[in-house]
Amino acid sequence: DDLLDFGLPEEGLEIFGDRGIEELYPPQVDGVRSGVLDGRNLVLAVPTASGKTLVSELGILKSVFSGGRTLYIVPLKALAYEKFELFKEYERYGFNVGVATGDYDRSADYLSDMDVVVTTSEKADSMLRLGTDWIGDVDVVVCDEVHLVDSDRRGPTLEVTLAKLMMMNPGAQVIALSATISNAREIANWLDAGLVKSDWRPIELKEGVVFDDFIDFPFDGGKEVCSDEDDVATSLVRDAVLEGGQALVFTSSRRNSRGAAGRIVGSLDDLLSPMEEDRLMELSNDILDVDGVTEEGERLARYVRRGVAFHHAGLRNTHLRRIEKLFSSGDLKAICSTPTLAWGINLPARRVVVRDYKRYDPNYGMKPIPVLDVKQMFGRAGRPGMDPYGEAVLIAKNEVERDQLIDRYVVGDTENITSKLASEPALRSHVLSTIASGFAGSYSELMDFIDRTFFAVQNRPEDIQLLVKRVLGFLESEGFIEVDGFGLGSGSGFDATAIGKRVSELYIDPLSASRILERLSGRGMESDIEFLHMVCETPDMDTLYMRKSDYSRVESFLKENPRLKERGEMDDWFLSEVKTSLLLKDWIDEEDDGDICDWYGVSSGDIRRKASTAEWLLHSAAELSKMSMSLYINRLRNLQRRMQYGVKKELSDLVSISGIGRVRARELYKNGYRTKSDLHELIDNQSLVREVDGVGAKTIEKIKRELGGNE
Template structure:
């Protein structure tokens, strides 16, 4: 396969200098083909190649060539905030060439006009979709889009947003990147792009099936070879073999509980560890502030043995320590849920897919097989460039009989074709609302909607039903957004969420307590979902000291109702300053769950407050504003002003308040007292932050 020497690349010398500093002296076959197909001339491309094949550099070369031709601005889009941060750090290299790099994610109710100062902006699909509704001048001037992890278009939850972004982005210069698009010709045609599809990997992948037979394990590889393993537990036997050969392992399990249980089993293995490096990592773990003490103690014990579990129940701080420890090869094994496969760059020599089945949350007790695409995403993590000559991925099955079928389905077959996920009312009506914020006639709405991947007749039907529903519920007058509709579009919440809020607060008095408001917001499509056992559901009813707006006696009880009630009670405890460890234990959730709930409810209480304002429901508006001010920091009302000072959270705020420091002005007027309570360095920093907040200079 063709390889281009960096010196022969037709780009400015300054670019080559920075690439050489990274250790890049030539382009690999995938990168070379992209250049050959017109990457540097601004050709629209859809690139499908395995994980680790250098797609980020391709994007960088595309964006740099575009900007250095004197074009306007480039936007790089990712599906996850963690990836956004990772790419932002990588792209900062190019500021040496005078290219200003910016980043934005979250906070959907803004046009981020400050980004007009930047040449290259990194963001998420949701943030970009929301920005288009605000129509900032800087975005209208942007004419190059990189759509990373483009296979998310096939995701039931995120897909509609990715498709909406792609419809707008494909009117400009475009580069779409993915590891798994089996119908790349069809998708490239839709994007008006040139398809580039390759299976080249910098580290070849060997795939196999791991079978437990008569208390012994055997790996059957797709190339016809096999390998016997000693021991009755195939995952433990395989993991020990790889680690003791100098490799690292990612073990994927189908639930948090299974990931944690597997980690504790692996802990008992005799892994080769560097004790001094582990001590440093354990010290960092101890300093993590956004985690529960029970989680930290468990992870400290595991990491001391070279293993850690990783899932969304862990706080961001804990996940970052684990990921960094694995990248530095201190942690040898991570047991994780499949969400890790779609996250940050974290390769290992070997990947173990411990389960091909998962529970279907919609059908109680029903297990379904994972998709081929999910397997490809997991197996794609195998093989560390620079460390391994070969990556290895194995699927664990219960018996030899299953081995052939599983190999045929997952190893020998391509992933499922990418299809539109706009084909449901909730997704399509949100899509329509976004279009309506940017056009002025029904013909224009139809024209844009017909650019989706959906069948044209289905689109026509959805447009007719959707416009009627949006008009009936007060979002549109004709095709023009009402004041209510405009606010919903700008807030970037789903129309069904807005209708729940509007109908509930319009029909109820404001005499209800915070639990009622939290429960209402948690019943919306934009709310998070938590697991609730049957017994727990009954207990939750007893714990609620005031009734929700919706009475369960009216037939609304069920999994959604109890999930919302559990979230409401968690939030009630949170804003009443109940200790975090107590909340995690009481409701059996992780610190990551709590952060996710708080972050989402911060947004939803703000949205509720804004909608109450538009609807002129002043009593509800006042209550929702008050709840919004308390949710983000988890404080009682008297601490709201104090925690506005950066660095003063719920614990420090309560300590200061109880010692007579009750507002930012008190911090500025009593610097010595603040330093005595919080320590010299921290106290000094917080005094300066309070002065900055008040607009003064010390």
């Protein structure tokens, strides 16, 4: 009823009723009190799972019911789809909800009919660069996880995007959702917003440290761990499952996540019912049923059969999404993960174990992780509506360590977050895009714009002037911008060149573009490896680390390829570029996934992520060569297509069918099915199916579903 008083239409409230929401949580009430329904800007800094989304929805619904448009920004693609599914409920009122991720140089004009658009910060940035019209006509901007402005890599994009959106839509309501950071007030000042800050949680969270089979919860007494496993993390997991809960174990590395899961495997066998065992068996087979599954995937399947999984960024996306689903549905009892899981989709568990609180840092060795990170992992403890409470535990080896951990991570405050805009690669890219999209036509306009960023809240704009000038000098010398008059001064005006504009739209680092352009205009490139090295040489490609065992392989390759060798000194930097190029080459030459993993020390998800970056850079190179009339365009397009699926040219028709990857496509090809239309035969004649290795009944079903419509 209160909400009706605040002017939300009665019908709008049905949604919440249908979700089983009966009354607002205290921080939600505070959000309403501070004017989220009156269009006021708001920063909501409260713990995970305490209902931040709903507060933003109040603002969104109020706006869309009066014809307004919302842009909802999240940090990850998976989160965008999660929110999109949630907001699709609004379609019952006739509102249109859309989602936009990836494909950075593709126009987003088709979203102009949408009332709510969910997107990532990178996609929002790219839509601004493309001059998407409706972006200047937004009434509500929601920024989920705004504390990520602190992130070295992606923070600058987030703050620049928010600053631009605020400048373009001065009347728009900004709702920013945040973890409980100490300096939330600074974020609120930046966004000219009211602040609601609270530690309230919907279920009690007990935070503590375990030592000698006893969990010390400084604020909630203590608790014996009822398990006699040798390994502490395993005991904590088994104990939680004995009590009817699930557990998440956070480890410092991928290898540790596999190791920790390996130790748990077996300890839960007696706790699984025959029905659960059957179901896990089926799910484990699903994990195996992925094109080109590797040894690591097989290991995952083996563990899943016994109720445990590991989760890290090197795994294939299909596997990651499947594990997350299995855990939500309660089928899996435990996941051992790297900390990335804590920053992703909402995946709560009764008990969270932070097994490793130190992480390797190349400059400092093993180093304790920030309080904010531990709190983020802790915050995943407790499933609303299912667990009576959540428990979050760190592991100590002795009493001294226990007391230190309590002081630092249980009682202590989180760190302040800081702007990372003063980094040269970030500025290079954002200064160009600010000029190219017409935001700043002069030096003073550029500085005015910088004045609207979070950086300027924490520093004086002058602190960045020198760096901005250096970046402008670079952009001018590369021919991406033109500067009026003589020299760069505060009165200088500037404009992007056609090529500068295209670089900004392609969403690549201007330094990548300049390296690519230099390469394309140079002496004739011949072999695939030279094109692949061209993309690995750019700062947009994260190159692979050189292990001791890599040197002989990479160096002997270079001996046989003197043209490539000329490109660099024989230092680690160059060698790692070459190593990465070789991986990409093996990928498009259809080398076995498992072999590539062994040769390069990567996981199969890594191969795909590298390939996807390479595909984007090859696409960008093709686009740039169109503009510079280079001769390589067909060559680049061909490589780009092969990169997408990791195949030779002749398989490109087959791999475009979902469920058929590079391995199954090759098998089909060998058996004489070379195109989609050849496959119609398979559909008609089941007996032929059995002859093709790796193409089982499930895949046939998928093919049927996909090709069936075209018959």
